[in-house]
Amino acid sequence: xxxxxxxxxxxxxxxxxxLAPKARTARPTADVLKPEIEERNFYRQLYTKIILWLFLLxxxxxxxxxxPEVTIKKSDRCPVCGMFVYKYPKWVAQIMFKDGxxxxxxxxxxxxxxxxxxxxxxxxxxAENIKAIYVTDYYEVELIDAKSAFYVLGSDVLGPMGHExxxxxxxxxxxxxxxxxxxxxxxxxxxxxxxxxxxxxxRS
Amino acid sequence: MILHPTVIANLLAAYIGSGMxxxxxxxxxxxxxxxDIQSGHELQLVLERKTYLISTLLSYVFGLQxxxxxxxxxxxxxxxxxxxxxxxxxGTLNVDSFGYPTLVLKIFNFILAGLWLVLNYADNQxxxxxxxxxxYLLLAVVAPFILLETILESAYFLSMKADVITSCCGSLFxxxxxxxxxxxxxxxxxxPMMWIFYSTMFCTLLCGIFFYMxxxxxxxxxxxxxxxFIISLVSIxxxxxxxxxELPTHHCPFCIIMxxxxxxxxxxxxxxxxxxxxxxxxxxLLPFRQVESLQAMLGGFIxxxxxxxxxxxxxxTAMVSYEIVSSSLVIAYEVVY
Numbered sequence: 001x002x003x004x005x006x007x008x009x010x011x012x013x014x015x016x017x018x019l020a021p022k023a024r025t026a027r028p029t030a031d032v033l034k035p036e037i038e039e040r041n042f043y044r045q046l047y048t049k050i051i052l053w054l055f056l057l058x059x060x061x062x063x064x065x066x067x068p069e070v071t072i073k074k075s076d077r078c079p080v081c082g083m084f085v086y087k088y089p090k091w092v093a094q095i096m097f098k099d100g101x102x103x104x105x106x107x108x109x110x111x112x113x114x115x116x117x118x119x120x121x122x123x124x125x126x127a128e129n130i131k132a133i134y135v136t137d138y139y140e141v142e143l144i145d146a147k148s149a150f151y152v153l154g155s156d157v158l159g160p161m162g163h164e165x166x167x168x169x170x171x172x173x174x175x176x177x178x179x180x181x182x183x184x185x186x187x188x189x190x191x192x193x194x195x196x197x198x199x200x201x202x203r204s
Numbered sequence: 205m206i207l208h209p210t211v212i213a214n215l216l217a218a219y220i221g222s223g224m225x226x227x228x229x230x231x232x233x234x235x236x237x238x239x240d241i242q243s244g245h246e247l248q249l250v251l252e253r254k255t256y257l258i259s260t261l262l263s264y265v266f267g268l269q270x271x272x273x274x275x276x277x278x279x280x281x282x283x284x285x286x287x288x289x290x291x292x293x294x295g296t297l298n299v300d301s302f303g304y305p306t307l308v309l310k311i312f313n314f315i316l317a318g319l320w321l322v323l324n325y326a327d328n329q330x331x332x333x334x335x336x337x338x339x340y341l342l343l344a345v346v347a348p349f350i351l352l353e354t355i356l357e358s359a360y361f362l363s364m365k366a367d368v369i370t371s372c373c374g375s376l377f378x379x380x381x382x383x384x385x386x387x388x389x390x391x392x393x394x395x396p397m398m399w400i401f402y403s404t405m406f407c408t409l410l411c412g413i414f415f416y417m418x419x420x421x422x423x424x425x426x427x428x429x430x431x432x433f434i435i436s437l438v439s440i441x442x443x444x445x446x447x448x449x450e451l452p453t454h455h456c457p458f459c460i461i462m463x464x465x466x467x468x469x470x471x472x473x474x475x476x477x478x479x480x481x482x483x484x485x486x487x488x489l490l491p492f493r494q495v496e497s498l499q500a501m502l503g504g505f506i507x508x509x510x511x512x513x514x515x516x517x518x519x520x521t522a523m524v525s526y527e528i529v530s531s532s533l534v535i536a537y538e539v540v541y
Binding site for chain 2: 077120159162
């Protein structure tokens with residue numbers, strides 16, 4: 001999730017200008033300058049609000065700065081199986097190519113199929129041109145880097161496409177899931193081979 | 205069994221239809237055996253009165269039969285979220301071994317029911333029940349298939365279990381699988397298939413227009429329209445679907461009926477089924493052109509049927525061509541899987 005800060009709107013500048021010089025002038029009698037005080041209070045409140053909002057925006061922005069851009073459109077389909085991905089947000093995986101194109105998958109399994117045979121599903125593209133790969137952490141439901149993830153095999157949790165690799169961001173949560181859901185093994189990204197994927201498809 | 209409103213609707217429609225057909229067949233057989241328009245026998249008078257009831261009843265039942273094909277597909281599509289691995293009707297139909305046989309039978313019965321309606325309409329135009337034996341003979345042929353369909357459909361819905369992992373259409377209709385008719389059709393090369401589709405369609409339309417103008421070649425048109433129907437179904441799996449999905453590997457003939465594709469599949473299938481029924485109807489009615497009581501109207505009716513069929517096929521082709529032209533998918537060379 002990437003949020004961006006809009007340039008300051010015009011009234012922010014006006015508010016700053018209105019506040020700054022007047023703060024230094026001597027306090028005039030209340031009666032005469034009542035409207036001006038009211039105006040100043042208004043801008044002061046506005047100023048505080050803006051700062052608060054900026055702070056909020058900034059903090060959100062910082063925490064998600066390195067995350068991939070997840071804007072799944074209703075029309076996005078898994079290039080491997082053709083499923084509409086927006087229906088299965090918990091299972092989304094994503095590959096970004098160097099040319100800026102990106103694909104969503106309805107599970108890590110289909111994502112690996114695409115990696116293993118990129119030209120078949122997307123003619124003209126190759127696995128070497130992949131910039132980044134993300135999978136959804138099963139517990140946290142947020143996108144994590146696929147290459148550093150831990151995958152649980154053989155559990156009783158099924159994805160939209162049946163047996164799946166369940167991605168976790170650290171070994172502890174993967175181990176916890178394995179114990180809770182009768183998982184068989186935990187593997188890393190580099191251990192996933194076409195044979196592993198094949199065996200998932202053929203489990204009944 | 206899964207108690208879903210659409211499942212109940214399907215089964216109810218099947219049981220009502222079968223019950224009515226059984227009732228109709230009972231009298232149909234008597235008509236086949238004892239019908240004699242010259243006789244004033246009591247049985248003949250009863251049969252003459254019954255045939256009005258039965259033909260009205262069957263018009264509705266077979267009308268329902270035509271609808272039930274689409275209801276069945278719709279049901280399979282709407283049950284999709286209940287099954288792991290299913291993403292459209294293809295996966296749901298694969299849940300147990302009765303799904304696809306039922307579908308095939310439904311398509312077959314759709315055509316037979318359509319033909320019966322055509323025959324019935326023609327028969328009702330003559331004052332002396334000119335086609336009565338033919339239409340009840342056809343009913344006797346159709347009835348076992350309708351009963352078999354009901355049995356298979358019940359078996360399909362009753363043996364459905366929600367904990368089954370079914371196959372997604374992506375794997376059912378892919379060239380990777382070695383077996384299965386779906387994957388065999390899917391692995392047909394798209395470009396040659398496109399040529400076959402367009403050239404056969406051109407011949408069919410030409411033949412239909414020629415028959416409409418000159419009244420010749422009616423049987424040829426009937427045969428061509430059946431052939432065209434099969435070629436069109438194969439083409440949908442082979443290349444039309446690719447253009448609609450804009451994915452080079454996705455061949456499913458069921459995903460096109462989904463909301464995400466603007467229900468385009470229903471439109472395509474309605475055009476196609478309408479075209480084949482009216483096309484074959486031409487061939488079915490041609491032998492009776494010389495029947496005395498039908499001479500005045502039958503020729504015109506047959507030509508109208510041919511025209512309907514030609515228009516529906518033309519609309520189907522126009523729809524398909526529009527999808528191909530407006531699609532962002534480009535099939536170049538043999539990069540199609």
